[in-house]
Amino acid sequence: MxxxxxxxxxxxxxxxxxxxxxxxxxxxxxxxxxxxxxxxxxxxxxxxxxxxxxTEMYPCFVSLESVKSLVEDLGLDDNLLLYYIREASEEAEYRSSCPIDYDKLPFWVRQYVRYKAAYDALFRTMLSNVPEAGYSGTLADITFNNPSSQASAKSVLNELKGELDKWKQEVENCGQYGYAEPRRTIHHIRNRNHGHHVNLTTIGRLR
Structure with missing residues (x-):
C-alpha cells in the first residue's frame, strides 16, 4: 500500500x-x-x-554489519537483509520461553537472529535466481540445473542452517538447552524396614 x-x-x-x-x-x-x-x-x-x-526496522536485535559478516562475499542486498533481521527478531521474541529485555539482549537471541536473517535472505536470493539462470540441481527440497554455479552459496547455506538449529534450541529454552528443570521434589520414606530416605523428583519440563 x-x-x-x-x-x-x-x-x-x-x-x-x-x-x-x-x-x-x-x-x-x-x-x-x-x-x-x-x-x-x-x-x-x-x-x-x-x-x-x-526507515528503521523494528524490532531489530542485531546490526546489519553483524549479519553481512556471515555472507559478505555473496552480494546480498542490504534492504533484503534488514527485512529478514526484523522478521528474525520478531520470531525470536515469539519463540523465546522467557521475556526478552530489549536493553540487555541475551547472547543466544542475538546469535539466533544473525543466523536466521542470513539464512533466510540467502535462501530467498538463491531461489529467485534459479528461474533466470535455468539451472537444475538440489537445494534443500528445491531442484535446479548447474549446481556448480551455486556450490559456494549452498555450502554457506548448510553452515548457516547448522548454527541456526543450535541457537533456535537456545532461544526456545532461555539459553539452558539440555538441562532439566525440576517442578517439585517429594521427600518420601519408601519402607520403614529399609531405614533410609529416597528423594523422588518430578520433572516439570525439559529446558
Whole structure:
C-alpha cells in the first residue's frame, strides 16, 4: 500500500533539503522523486531523480554489519537483509520461553537472529535466481540445473542452517538447552524396614 507524506523543501545553492511534515513509519520503504528543477540562469533542467530509502526496522536485535559478516562475499542486498533481521527478531521474541529485555539482549537471541536473517535472505536470493539462470540441481527440497554455479552459496547455506538449529534450541529454552528443570521434589520414606530416605523428583519440563 502506497502512502504519500506531506513535506517542505528548502534549497541552499546546489543542495535540496526535504523535510517531512509528518512522522514517517518504521519498517517501510519510501521513494523520493525530484523533477522539473531548472537552473536559475539558464534553460538547463535537472533530469528526473528517484531515491529510495528504508526507515528503521523494528524490532531489530542485531546490526546489519553483524549479519553481512556471515555472507559478505555473496552480494546480498542490504534492504533484503534488514527485512529478514526484523522478521528474525520478531520470531525470536515469539519463540523465546522467557521475556526478552530489549536493553540487555541475551547472547543466544542475538546469535539466533544473525543466523536466521542470513539464512533466510540467502535462501530467498538463491531461489529467485534459479528461474533466470535455468539451472537444475538440489537445494534443500528445491531442484535446479548447474549446481556448480551455486556450490559456494549452498555450502554457506548448510553452515548457516547448522548454527541456526543450535541457537533456535537456545532461544526456545532461555539459553539452558539440555538441562532439566525440576517442578517439585517429594521427600518420601519408601519402607520403614529399609531405614533410609529416597528423594523422588518430578520433572516439570525439559529446558
Amino acid at each position: 502506497r502512502k504519500s507524506v506531506e513535506f517542505d523543501v528548502k534549497i541552499y545553492d546546489n543542495k535540496i533539503e526535504i523535510i517531512p511534515l509528518e512522522e514517517v513509519d518504521g519498517n517501510h520503504n519510501y521513494e523520493i522523486t525530484i523533477e522539473d528543477i531548472q537552473a536559475k540562469n539558464s534553460n538547463r533542467s535537472l533530469e528526473r531523480i528517484k531515491y529510495n530509502f528504508t
